[in-house]
Amino acid sequence: MISILSVEIPYWGQTTFRVLGGLAAVLLPAGALVYIYLFKLMSFVQSRLGPMEAGPAGSLQLLAEVGKAFQKEDIFPRKADKLVFAAAPFVVLMSTFLLILVVPFGPDAWFVNLDTGIFFALAVSSVSVIGILMAGWASASKYSLLGGLRAAGQLIAYELPLVLAVMGVVIQAGTLNMQEIVYAQAEGEIFGISGIGNPFIITQFIGFAIFLIAMQAELTQPPFDMPVAESELVSGYMTEYSGIRFLLFFIGEFATAGVFSMIASVLFLGGWWVPGLDPDSNLFNILGPAVLFGKVMLVTFLIFWFRFTYPRFREDQLQKLAWKVLIPLSLVNIVATGILKVVF
Amino acid sequence: MTTQIPDLSEQEQLRYISQQAADARVNVEIETEGMTLNLGPQHPATHGTLRIIAKLDGEQVVAAEPVMGYMHRGYEKLAEVRTYPQVTTLVNRIDWVGSFANETPFILAAEKLMEVEAPPRAQYIRTILHEMSRIANVILGIGDMGVQVGAVTPIFFAFRDREYVLNQIEAVTGGRFHPNFDRIGGLKDDLPAGWIQNTKNAMEKVRDFCDQIEELMYGNEIFQARTRGIGIIPKDVGLAYGLSGVNIRGSGVDWDVRRDNMSPGLVYDQVDWKVWTHPDGDSYSRMWVRLQEVREGTKIVDQLLDQIPSGPIMAKVPRIIKVPAGEAYVETENPLGVMGYYVVSKGDLNPYRVKIRSASFNNVSITPWLLKGVYVPDIITILGSLYFILGDIDR
Amino acid sequence: MGLVESGKTPKSLQTLLNMSRKYSLWVYQWGLACCALEMGAAFASPRYDVMRLGVIPLPASPRQADMVVVSGTVTDKMAPAIRRLYEQMPDPKYVISMGSCANCGGPYWDSYSVTKGVDQIIPVDVYVPGCPPRPEALLEGIVMLQERIQNEDMQERWVGEPIVVGS
Amino acid sequence: MGLVPGMIKGLGVTAKSAIETIFPDGPLKPPSPSKGAVTIQYPHEKEAPAPRARGVIALQEDNCTACMLCARECPDWCIYIEGHKEKAPPRRAGGKPRQKNKLDRFDIDFALCMYCGICVEVCPFDALFWSPEYEFSEPRIADLLHDKSRLAEWMETVPDFESYESGSEAKVRKVPR
């Protein structure tokens, strides 16, 4: 499969194109999430209106946020480990950009088509935790330290279910390549019934549920927001960050939510493909990103719906949930999927 | 019920602690130097300005000590230099979430010294407002508990429906928060037209809120996991620390001043209601009793609204109030627990000494005992379930 | 170093920047006394919903805050903490003094433990009267502050303490 | 773990609340959140406080006799009154000229006032009234000291007294205009 991009445009041109696309793919969903869900939908849930004054219906609120963050003083606490403190936002945002790489947006629209795509994504996703740990440790604040430690504790709880939940998809698709996973869903069939393909959510709903839970934990969204637990640790690992650096964490949080939902929709919802259309048609190079965006909004809606509704777990309860429920469940799921795959 | 209260030995206390921190135990094998964590005076979890110094071992609390006084305004001293009407308006601000309830015991104590009694209509309106301030207060406590355990929505629902109650309080008293409506011998003013019907509608909203919050929060398994078995207060310990109100009823003690020790001037005996208790004594049971209390409160208000007698609202009281010499103590069941005023008068315009027995002061005094061996997140839920108001602690 | 301190910012950019500050006032979740509840009502009650105005009550730490509402009695014991927390907010920062206690002691004007007005400790931009002010009164104060931000001279604000106490 | 029922119900509560806000006219009508939400959009629309609301104190200057009662009863000592005596024209033709206290200064320091209403209550001459107005924030604290002309301006915003609920024996008073 040859990307149309690589044929017609020289390499540096493609790269620029990709970089711009990557920026858009990271920042646009992040902005949309914050505005639509965090500001507006959350307000509607609570029977209020959310931002209204900045622009029509508050649509320019985000610009104001960014503009303000640029003007805020940058504080390095005296006791902080300055180098690590400064580097933490870089690490967090970098991991998001590495994560977006493997997501396909259409039959020919992708940044890089790695054969080990999903494996790469899972590996890179935990890098942001390192950023969080760095932030927590370097701030020299007790709340930050506890927040960082909690983030690390959380990593060991959800990472395994996340990996194991993906395994079912890999078994069904027979590949680690994200693009091929989409094709496998588009061309697959469920127990012999073809036509609508096989979005893996139908056969892998256990995997999808586990992936969603683990993703929620990875994104530190309630009910798994212990590392930033506001009522306990003030702002957790972000406590000492001000102005633009805080904004970067903020962007990182929601951009990662967007990118993770992209991965979830590629794995379980068929990515850029919609049932009933030929996946090879060139239409999808245009339509694909929009379809994917729609699916992302669907998945993130779930994330935020949980966020509005649920209280927070305690750290040990998350461990219990992960080790006593999610991991055995996902192991069983793998075996069951394997058996079904071989039998059918 | 045991009336005998045993002295708790260190051993017994340790047993309670191990019960509290479900499967947590202070790890003795790996000794680390502790970390001292300050929660407060500015901290989102402490309802304002309480400060908790917690010695931590990892995430486990080895010892915790509350530091108060960040909101100490010297009420007892100020009351000595103010006249009785001025004290009435001042004490509004002790428990600022359910203000009217702060006035009642003080006025009743002064009435006891003056040997006057408010006319029946005034007594009914007083009881209604007392109960409404309980509703306004406890609703907020429930919503706030949501925030403490990390759910964002309950507090918004709580504030939304609290507004309906506050509107009614404002319509009759003129103040959303600080009514200053109670007078020695009666009330400042009568009800405005249409108030009774509007209040009934507001109570309807409150009941809807109770159902909503029960589904959203109380039924939630995460909420239960966070609060069940956490912060257990045994009956006898609670009594020795002088806990009152919901916090002691949540431990299974069936004691409610409204029913058991009703002071003249309130008409709780005219209505049909129930004192709720819960045997567990943990955070959940306290919050559960609170919810029932709101429901019961709306029932009381509804019944009283139907029964309000007509008549004057003020007894014959001299214009310039001089309270005869004597001492009187009156306590009422306030939203946060039992609140009492010990008023010493020497026959002057102003009280000679006012000892304010505020509920939260006693309720919070148990925290050093209660917070041993729990996790940092549990500090928050325990404090949230004790539900105190800083003004009520520090005065 | 800074473009703004040197006074070289173009007028139009300054207007834009003022506007973004105006509509993004992150306020600190921090209540002191009775007024904290009315502030809470302004922040969290759907009826008032301060988020409409772009005042976002998310941060609990002063590092992310642009504005603090001193809502309630300032005691002598609390005063150093208030001063410190104010200092720990990054510039530019704004203060609203809410209610009689914060304005000048209010009902506790004669108490032995109450600071008579928060403006003795930190500079205040807007005073909201009331005891406690109703939530809409706080909203009025916020709107007033937003107008001030819209018209303020950034250079002046950046360089010095722009608001002289009691001026 | 029995996780399903309670947590699903909670999701239902939030979803229902959101739908009620976005589609106040039923799910098939176009969304109109500003109608569904309980929000009052402050600078554009204002809620009407209860007529009894204690917002700001208005002064009916003609009625004030500078008797100092309010200043004495004020717990905050925030009312400052000065006056002098002067001759007023007789009420009836041919009568003796009356002696009257003339008000020179009547200031209320609203930065200090605790809005308790004692002054309004003790005033024997119906000179002080509560107005539910609340919009008088100031960037300078000195401006919160309202002098008698400013206090008199509030008089226009004083609402009429409400009638009472049935069963009441209180008499409805009138606001002098």
Add this chain to the structure above:
Amino acid sequence: MSDFLRSYLVVAIFGGVGVALVGAFLGIASLLRPSKPSEQKLMTYESGVNPTGDMWAQANIRYYVFALLFVLFDVEAIFIFPWASRLEALGVFGLVEMAIFVFILLLGLVYAWRKGMLKWV
């Protein structure tokens, strides 16, 4: 440059983009923001009081047992990936093999559970 290397060059470039974006943000901000450091401003935030004790206190990390378990399991999980992507080719033999492997994993988990390792000590 081979396609394989090229695709990883994109990875490097994207990593660079992330860094550059942060750098650009910080650069613009440094032009606009004021800087007024003071003693108290640079003090570590601790709820408004003077920070007590050392910030980097030794903390008892209670989940180290989990961490050990996690490392073990994570390594095992990696072994499943190649099997998973080639299951079709491996057929029943692969399935049985992996079923045994997963069973052993589960056994390990059950062992840890029974030993009380899955308690938050």
Add this chain to the structure above:
Amino acid sequence: MSDETAVDTVDEADVVAETDEVREATLASLTDEVGDGIVESHIRPNDDIWVRVSRDAWVDTGMALKSMGFGYFSFLSAIDWMPSPFGRDMDSQVDLTLNPPEDEDDDVVMETGVAGGDTRFQVFARVNDIVNNRAITLKADLPDDDLSIATWIPVYSGANWHEREAAEMFGIDFVGHPNLRNLYLPGAFEGNPMRKDFALLSRRIKPWPGIVDVEPMPGEDEEGEDA
């Protein structure tokens, strides 16, 4: 044991007799337990009961009450019976300018309240029996030269903070209290604010606005208002 030393002349209702019995019985059984410790007592029928014990019997009385079923600790505090040397502070301006105190000695006449003794400081506490709905107010006088009393923490753990508060506000020493630090006030605070001779400075400095009176017109004498 002098009860009914009617400080206030209560005209008793008819139902009094029955409930009085309960309180009389309480007092009687307390007397059995403590004996000489009880100095004075007062019963307001149908309402309340005050018992003054000697300082040494303070803890014993607590123990006895607890064994009698008074397991609920309500509060503990103190009273300063010395009249304020500043007159009534609220009207201090009136007092000082218009009506100067005629006699300094008059001011220091000390009257104590119900079941009161004759020393300046008195510690009082209240405990409840929540089963039978009884309550009792306990008092103990402190000698002026030795402001100390034994702590109640062994009896009622809740007394801890109340004693700290009383110690801070009145300067009373609770012997055996493990942690008698300031509860409310900042460490640098001087004085015991609840003592009557602790002046509220703001009140003394600020002129009372009520004092300014309407000046009469020159050459006119006071005449009634006929508005």
